[in-house]
Amino acid sequence: MHPSARISAAIEILEDLETRRRPASDALKDWGLSHRFAGSKDRAAIASLVYDALRRRAGARYLMQSEAPRAEMIGALALARDMTADEVESHFSGVGHAPAPLTDEERAHLRAKNLADAPDWVLGDYPEWLAPHFARAFGDEAVAEGRALAARAPLDLRVNALKATRPEMLAELAHLGAQTCRFAPFGLRIAQGAAGRGAALDAEPAYARGMVEIQDEGSQVAAALCRAAPGEKVLDLCAGGGGKTLALAAAMDNQGELFATDSDGRRLTPIFSRLERAGVKNVTVRAPRGKADPVADLEGACDLVVIDAPCTGVGTWRRNPDAKWRTRPGALEQRQAGQDEVLRRGARHVRPGGRLVYVTCSLLREENEDRLAAFLGENADFSCENAAETLSRAGLEGLDGAASPHGPGLRLTPARHDVDGFFVALLQRNG
Numbered sequence: 001m002h003p004s005a006r007i008s009a010a011i012e013i014l015e016d017l018e019t020r021r022r023p024a025s026d027a028l029k030d031w032g033l034s035h036r037f038a039g040s041k042d043r044a045a046i047a048s049l050v051y052d053a054l055r056r057r058a059g060a061r062y063l064m065q066s067e068a069p070r071a072e073m074i075g076a077l078a079l080a081r082d083m084t085a086d087e088v089e090s091h092f093s094g095v096g097h098a099p100a101p102l103t104d105e106e107r108a109h110l111r112a113k114n115l116a117d118a119p120d121w122v123l124g125d126y127p128e129w130l131a132p133h134f135a136r137a138f139g140d141e142a143v144a145e146g147r148a149l150a151a152r153a154p155l156d157l158r159v160n161a162l163k164a165t166r167p168e169m170l171a172e173l174a175h176l177g178a179q180t181c182r183f184a185p186f187g188l189r190i191a192q193g194a195a196g197r198g199a200a201l202d203a204e205p206a207y208a209r210g211m212v213e214i215q216d217e218g219s220q221v222a223a224a225l226c227r228a229a230p231g232e233k234v235l236d237l238c239a240g241g242g243g244k245t246l247a248l249a250a251a252m253d254n255q256g257e258l259f260a261t262d263s264d265g266r267r268l269t270p271i272f273s274r275l276e277r278a279g280v281k282n283v284t285v286r287a288p289r290g291k292a293d294p295v296a297d298l299e300g301a302c303d304l305v306v307i308d309a310p311c312t313g314v315g316t317w318r319r320n321p322d323a324k325w326r327t328r329p330g331a332l333e334q335r336q337a338g339q340d341e342v343l344r345r346g347a348r349h350v351r352p353g354g355r356l357v358y359v360t361c362s363l364l365r366e367e368n369e370d371r372l373a374a375f376l377g378e379n380a381d382f383s384c385e386n387a388a389e390t391l392s393r394a395g396l397e398g399l400d401g402a403a404s405p406h407g408p409g410l411r412l413t414p415a416r417h418d419v420d421g422f423f424v425a426l427l428q429r430n431g
């Protein structure tokens, strides 16, 4: 397909999102099914255009003074792709499958490119309703953090220490431009290609054999901060598809016991094949059965309980820009209640002297420091390590600027650390 025809297709998909209010991945899939002539390169390029438009939706709408999908696309080409007004116009020729030429009004807004008086939520490209929450979390850095969350993410891999070493995998994946990550001890990073095209990892033998896993560097650091050690009894209470479980098992060198469960059994489905592929032997998956607690026997018995809590996922917007517009204000309150509940549940399974780790991929205080403070207020037998202690115990002293300014706990952000946003707090149950 001609690049202009891809832009037309992306506008069509943005219109579909607007009218049917459904996830971008569903709309893209349906578009592919009904346009079978489009090859994989076309589909990837169209998806990248749609996601770029979602990343810069607030800025594009403000720039173009319109919420129309076509205006979003024009604005996004200027803001996310740095196209000049002439370049944008060259795609909107109306010839063949290209979108119709710009109207005088569209041309005027595009050429003025005026964001000078835009509010912070437009400059940072986050939903208006989140503006007070961003200001509360980041103060003067709200725009910078929003902008970093609106950027494209690189592809991060974790070398599976059960099967390979980082130097081996660095050499194995050199042709993809792999580099060592800045903070994660087993991390490799592969930059995105032009126009957001990622590396074809599925075709790599190292990936097929479980020597590397896809995992954002922030998530890898969160797992490393847990200090899971060989021989320990560990519970991963919100294991989902097993991203953290695999990292914890590798840190334990397959020794000791690691229990993985989740309140939603369907979410555990991918974990079985992932464990197999990664050569993990010390994990027992406990899927929920009816109302019975599948880990009731572990109460008061675990050296370490990891709570990778359900959250709004604000920290993952770089990879999932659709989510920032789909999350509604009510979701935040709902998440907070879920987080309090899962913290209470997790605490019961920690042995005296054991550790409880609270992790979210959110950056909002309401889901992080506030939940931690509420938990500590109700549970005098737990105390929270300070950030410097947590970093030095995990051998991650180099992680500058990670101490949360709002209380104990650590905050990794895309603007400061160039990783997905995460919050991590290490709690100790007094002996």
Ligand SMILES: C[S@@+](CC[C@H](N)C(=O)[O-])C[C@H]1O[C@@H](n2cnc3c(N)ncnc32)[C@H](O)[C@@H]1O
Binding pocket: 237, 238, 239, 240, 241, 242, 243, 244, 245, 261, 262, 263, 264, 267, 308, 309, 310, 311, 338, 341, 342, 345
């Ligand atoms: C952030 S996701 C987990 C991601 C996963 N740990 C990973 O690294 O791939 C949060 C998970 O918590 C689960 N969850 C929500 N409430 C829960 C509860 N009360 N007990 C256990 N799991 C819960 C959700 O079903 C969801 O799968």
